[in-house]
Amino acid sequence: MxxxxxxxxxxxxxxxxxxxxxxxxxxGGGTLVMRALNEGDVAIATVIRAQDQALTRxxxxxxxxxxxxGVTFARVLAERDLAFLHAPARSIGGPAVRNMxxxxxxxxxxxxxxxxxxxxxxxxxTVAVAGGFGSRxxxxxxxxxxxxRQAGTLVxxxxxxxxxxxxxxxxxxxxxxxxxxxxxxxLAAHLPISGGRIAGARxxxxxxxxxxxxxxxxxRALEGRSLDAATIAAAASAAAEGTSPSDNALxxxxxxxxxxxxxxxxLLSGQE
Amino acid sequence: MSKxxxxxxxxxxxxxxxxxxxxxxxxALREMxxxxxPKFGCGQGGxxxxxxxxxxxLHLSCLTLAETVGGRSIETLDGMKQGPHLxxxxxxxxxxxAAQCGYCTPGMLMAAKALLDRNPSPxxxxxxxxxxxxxxxxxxxxxxxxAILAAAGGRVSA
Numbered sequence: 102m103x104x105x106x107x108x109x110x111x112x113x114x115x116x117x118x119x120x121x122x123x124x125x126x127x128x129g130g131g132t133l134v135m136r137a138l139n140e141g142d143v144a145i146a147t148v149i150r151a152q153d154q155a156l157t158r159x160x161x162x163x164x165x166x167x168x169x170x171g172v173t174f175a176r177v178l179a180e181r182d183l184a185f186l187h188a189p190a191r192s193i194g195g196p197a198v199r200n201m202x203x204x205x206x207x208x209x210x211x212x213x214x215x216x217x218x219x220x221x222x223x224x225x226x227t228v229a230v231a232g233g234f235g236s237r238x239x240x241x242x243x244x245x246x247x248x249x250r251q252a253g254t255l256v257x258x259x260x261x262x263x264x265x266x267x268x269x270x271x272x273x274x275x276x277x278x279x280x281x282x283x284x285x286x287x288l289a290a291h292l293p294i295s296g297g298r299i300a301g302a303r304x305x306x307x308x309x310x311x312x313x314x315x316x317x318x319x320x321r322a323l324e325g326r327s328l329d330a331a332t333i334a335a336a337a338s339a340a341a342e343g344t345s346p347s348d349n350a351l352x353x354x355x356x357x358x359x360x361x362x363x364x365x366x367x368l369l370s371g372q373e
Numbered sequence: 374m375s376k377x378x379x380x381x382x383x384x385x386x387x388x389x390x391x392x393x394x395x396x397x398x399x400x401a402l403r404e405m406x407x408x409x410x411p412k413f414g415c416g417q418g419g420x421x422x423x424x425x426x427x428x429x430x431l432h433l434s435c436l437t438l439a440e441t442v443g444g445r446s447i448e449t450l451d452g453m454k455q456g457p458h459l460x461x462x463x464x465x466x467x468x469x470x471a472a473q474c475g476y477c478t479p480g481m482l483m484a485a486k487a488l489l490d491r492n493p494s495p496x497x498x499x500x501x502x503x504x505x506x507x508x509x510x511x512x513x514x515x516x517x518x519x520a521i522l523a524a525a526g527g528r529v530s531a
Contacts, residue, residue: 195506
């Protein structure tokens with residue numbers, strides 16, 4: 102079925118068109134929307150595009166990093182100032198997918214995809230969205246919890262604070278196929294250290310629930326402690342708490358629950 | 374529903390076609406231009422056999438909305454050989470038995486060209502990474518990797 106494609110010069114016009122049409126989807130890199138069209142998704146009657154340069158802007162010079170929603174993973178990888186995001190960007194797709202897929206689109210990628218969003222969740226990112234009533238900032242966790250209802254909102258950018266050191270932010274994607282494969286589990290940890298103790302621990306998991314989630318019990322086990330063997334063991338044993346993984350071809354829910362603690366322990370103890 | 378006019382460069386030649394709204398670039402290339410070298414595999418971005426270069430960058434044509442390529446330059450496998458002469462990558466694929474059923478080959482060659490255009494002497498790991506979005510179910514990848522390395526090293530029969 103042919104769809105109507107509407108291209109706008111500004112994000113505000115695109116946001117208005119998107120919020121006023123329930124059958125409209127915003128086209129970013131195409132890896133989700135074109136896939137749905139190829140599969141004959143009749144729920145999509147209108148495709149919205151915006152050619153606004155604001156969507157492809159990267160501001161990585163200061164302590165606060167902002168990525169336009171239309172920034173591709175290939176561009177993240179080409180940016181030396183974004184080294185802390187290179188591991189999650191590199192873990193996505195092959196080169197063609199990284200040339201196409203965008204930071205904004207990844208927020209909508211269903212499990213077992215959406216690895217970059219796992220990293221952003223651990224970094225407490227903020228999502229700037231434009232709806233019918235202007236733009237606003239939403240904490241990424243809140244955005245993800247209401248993701249099913251976000252189809253009418255246009256994501257403008259995501260921003261996060263740069264981790265204090267390369268050791269403070271860690272990322273790992275567990276896949277069966279190397280170097281490219283869907284996620285069995287994706288883990289990201291942000292561990293700011295203050296006076297030798299962890300202050301503001303964030304552990305984010307992908308493929309452990311319908312959307313990317315925080316492992317709050319593991320975060321509690323880390324908070325205010327030093328990253329020693331006993332703390333790591335406590336966090337690992339709490340890793341599966343509150344998760345609701347599902348079965349798919351890459352792994353069963355049972356398997357994911359069994360191994361999430363193992364991989365969290367390896368991530369926290371710096372094991373390869 | 375009205376057709377959308379679309380102009381772009383296809384292997385160095387200007388083309389003008391009309392497409393339906395929502396048509397992907399793969400369908401436009403195969404059905405409207407008659408370039409059958411990019412193949413339909415999965416339609417999901419998982420297999421890579423529809424890979425083409427858009428302004429020199431590797432893209433999946435099945436996930437590219439055709440009307441987004443207006444004014445841009447598209448390269449497909451059809452434009453790779455130089456007159457009667459195979460491209461060194463094509464020669465290397467033949468010499469190293471890198472094609473068996475051949476369905477992945479157009480995408481593999483475009484992914485390899487995208488790599489060598491930027492990095493003329495890649496390491497083996499870089500070759501593996503460059504074709505990591507392309508699935509081959511026949512060869513086990515080793516002959517493909519060896520062919521790309523041979524083409525990069527100039528170790529290809531004339």
